[in-house]
Amino acid sequence: xADLIRNRRGNRRxxxxxxxxxxxxxxxxxxxxxxxxxxxxxxxxxxxxxxDFRNDTLDLSGNVRAAQGxxxxxxxTAKARNFRAPNSHWTFEQAVRIRSAEADLQSNVATxxxxxxxxxxxxxxxxxxxxxxxxxxxxxxxxxxxxxxxYDINTGVVKLTDQVWFSNGKDEFRGDVVIYNVRDERVxxxxxxxxxxxxGIIRPNQDKSQTSGGGAGGTAAIVEPTFNExxxxxxxxxxxxxxxxxxxxxxA
Numbered sequence: 001x002a003d004l005i006r007n008r009r010g011n012r013r014x015x016x017x018x019x020x021x022x023x024x025x026x027x028x029x030x031x032x033x034x035x036x037x038x039x040x041x042x043x044x045x046x047x048x049x050x051x052d053f054r055n056d057t058l059d060l061s062g063n064v065r066a067a068q069g070x071x072x073x074x075x076x077t078a079k080a081r082n083f084r085a086p087n088s089h090w091t092f093e094q095a096v097r098i099r100s101a102e103a104d105l106q107s108n109v110a111t112x113x114x115x116x117x118x119x120x121x122x123x124x125x126x127x128x129x130x131x132x133x134x135x136x137x138x139x140x141x142x143x144x145x146x147x148x149x150x151y152d153i154n155t156g157v158v159k160l161t162d163q164v165w166f167s168n169g170k171d172e173f174r175g176d177v178v179i180y181n182v183r184d185e186r187v188x189x190x191x192x193x194x195x196x197x198x199x200g201i202i203r204p205n206q207d208k209s210q211t212s213g214g215g216a217g218g219t220a221a222i223v224e225p226t227f228n229e230x231x232x233x234x235x236x237x238x239x240x241x242x243x244x245x246x247x248x249x250x251x252a
Contacts, residue, residue, distance in 0.1 A: 064078045
């Protein structure tokens with residue numbers, strides 16, 4: 001009987017934690033948006049171009065610009081292998097910025113893969129790599145920072161790994177892995193489990209009179225983490241909340 005009671009209590013705690021997570025990051029839209037169609041052509045320009053026709057390689061340098069449909073990529077250098085093939089691979093470096101109709105990504109290095117002649121996914125790395133959702137309401141501006149960010153253009157799924165900081169406009173958290181769908185606004189944090197715990201801050205909605213003027217009823221501004229040249233966070237991380245029993249001594 002004692003084991004049964006403990007199991008029921010454990011189930012209630014797990015259910016409550018799941019409900020809290022779903023409430024915090026539940027979608028507010030009426031349905032998932034569809035991916036914008038891409039044009040068949042992939043246009044590019046650069047200051048200097050070098051190409052090896054025999055090996056099907058292309059090297060671009062200086063103010064590189066590339067675009068296909070609503071997708072655009074900016075960088076200082078780019079390299080393409082098998083660039084005439086339906087499935088090709090590109091690498092962009094130095095001040096990389098990638099924009100679509102739904103996402104804005106910035107980093108030091110990015111790779112882009114083409115499937116049947118169309119951009120299918122991109123992967124960026126930086127110190128840190130940066131992601132921001134386009135078209136979100138001001139009070140729900142979703143953005144994130146991580147060592148690596150992968151963006152599946154077809155599904156609208158963004159995966160952030162390596163020292164992730166993520167915010168939905170007023171709430172924020174940190175974890176090892178974040179998977180976010182920009183179309184239905186759903187997020188998963190450490191979905192496969194992790195040795196590190198997810199840490200977050202929930203800021204309740206405030207009246208307009210409370211959010212203006214910075215008074216006692218206002219909402220504290222979100223402070224993004226800072227990183228050193230090696231991509232390591234150097235800001236003062238928030239301490240994990242303590243249990244009530246940890247705040248007091250053993251006495252009365």
